[in-house]
Amino acid sequence: MPMITSGDLNMEVSLYGAEEGQPLLLIHGWPDDASTWDQVAPALAAEGFRVIVPTLRGFGATRFHNDDALRTGNSAMLAIDMIALLDALGIDRFMVAGHDWGSNTAEALAVGWPDRVERMAMLSTPPRLGGMPTPPFEQTQRQWYHWFMATARGGSGTCRPARVHPSALDQLVATGMVRRGHVQLCRPVVRQSRLGRRDAPQLPRALGRSGA
Numbered sequence: 001m002p003m004i005t006s007g008d009l010n011m012e013v014s015l016y017g018a019e020e021g022q023p024l025l026l027i028h029g030w031p032d033d034a035s036t037w038d039q040v041a042p043a044l045a046a047e048g049f050r051v052i053v054p055t056l057r058g059f060g061a062t063r064f065h066n067d068d069a070l071r072t073g074n075s076a077m078l079a080i081d082m083i084a085l086l087d088a089l090g091i092d093r094f095m096v097a098g099h100d101w102g103s104n105t106a107e108a109l110a111v112g113w114p115d116r117v118e119r120m121a122m123l124s125t126p127p128r129l130g131g132m133p134t135p136p137f138e139q140t141q142r143q144w145y146h147w148f149m150a151t152a153r154g155g156s157g158t159c160r161p162a163r164v165h166p167s168a169l170d171q172l173v174a175t176g177m178v179r180r181g182h183v184q185l186c187r188p189v190v191r192q193s194r195l196g197r198r199d200a201p202q203l204p205r206a207l208g209r210s211g212a
Helices: 040-046 075-088 101-112 137-142 145-149 152-158 166-174 180-194 205-210
Strands: 003-006 009-016 022-027 049-054 094-099 117-123
Touching: 003 075, 009 040, 009 075, 022 040, 022 075, 022 101, 040 049, 049 075, 075 101, 094 101, 101 117
Parallel strands: 022 049, 022 094, 094 117
Antiparallel strands: 003 009, 009 049
């Protein structure tokens, strides 16, 4: 996948379809990644769209090239990243679809740059910006994992060790973005990944056995 320098990032981006196609930006959520769109993007390209699938800051091979850049993943900042990417690609008007947290970013694009967004699709959306109704209680119950991901056990089960070097984990702790307990839980799996293992990280036994 190509790396495109835009804004504060060297961004990993997958491109599908002909350049003359109508631009369509696909934004992944959290804790999923750009592979969310692996089956969707080729099908859309086959319909004539120029499909752009970025890997967001904090994911995959995307890296900051500016040490002074604010380390945040709020939807407004992610929208700024997307505009910088589209500018680098020479794209003015575009359509956008976002999943989960990516849908918040799509909404931020429509609010901040309404003259550039032709159409928008929001999938599995937790709305924040546009005044949409608060989800019903049943939907809130289904988002239990938001709480879980903030716990040490959640951090252990969802870290992506094959993509995080131990020195990077130390830097995250130093900046206050990750707790030391999370790093300690992830380190043994990081050592395994450096030996070339590509299997998924092992969940704690209590989780793996219960199916949580």
